[in-house]
Amino acid sequence: MTAPAPVVLLLAAGASSRMRGTDKLLEPVGGEPLLRRQARRVIEAGLPLVVTLPPHSPARQAALEGLTLTPAVVEDAGEGMAASIRQGLRAAPEEAAVILLLADLPEIEAADLTHIAGLHRADPAAILRATAADGRPGHPILFPADLRPQLARLQGDRGARDLLAAEAGRLRLVALAGERAITDLDTPEDWARWRQTSDL
Incomplete structure (x- = not known):
């Protein structure tokens, strides 16, 4: 029996607090809100998608309108990232x-995402963690299905860091081009610097 395709948990429930009043997930990238762009990339990869959202987030919900996904x-x-992971797992296949x-x-x-x-499929027991081209660890990270119970028990804002450490023997690093695996933009200054060099 063929294992189901991995499901992407797009973690979008954060408060964007470091943006000082604006929402980083609604920043335009390539003519559309970043959140919608991210969701479309997952859909283009042909993978099932669960998007975690904070309560009372009509603007983020509107940015996803018309896309095939599970909110x-x-x-x-x-609480932090662990709460998003737990809720996303409940909604995942x-x-x-x-x-x-x-x-x-x-x-x-x-x-x-297609590459990961x-x-x-070739190595279903491995944890796959994307890195920058020079090996710096980043995201996304794939966890095999047998680790879902451990993910479901995560607490706080450390994400899956402790689980990665505990299962280090199963970790396989996957280099992506440039710095795309580590380019996360949290502040207005981050966005301004990125836009000076990006062609997106």
Whole structure:
């Protein structure tokens, strides 16, 4: 029996607090809000998509309108990334590996996700973590289905860092082009610097 395709958990329930009043996930990239761009990249890769969202987020919900995805509202989003992962897992297809994808990585492409999904088919027991071309660790990260119970028990804002350490023997690094795996934009200054050099 063929294993199901990995499901992408697009983690978009953060408060964007470092943007000082604006929402980084609604910043325009290539003529559309970053959140919509990220979701479309997953859909283009042919992977099932769950998007975690904070409560009372009409603008983010509107940015996703018309796309084929499963929204997952994270009522306790203030706890941090673990709450998003737990809620996303509840909405994800059972028995599928999960790809954790941060919503503020504007340079990730559909081909990157397709590549990681292909590596998973070839080595279903491996944890696959994207890195920059020079090896600096980043996102997305694929966790095999057997680690879903551990992901579901995560707490706080450390994400899956402790699980990665505990399962280090299964970790396989996947270099992506340039710095796309580590280019996350959290502040207005980050966005301004990125726009000076990006062609997106």
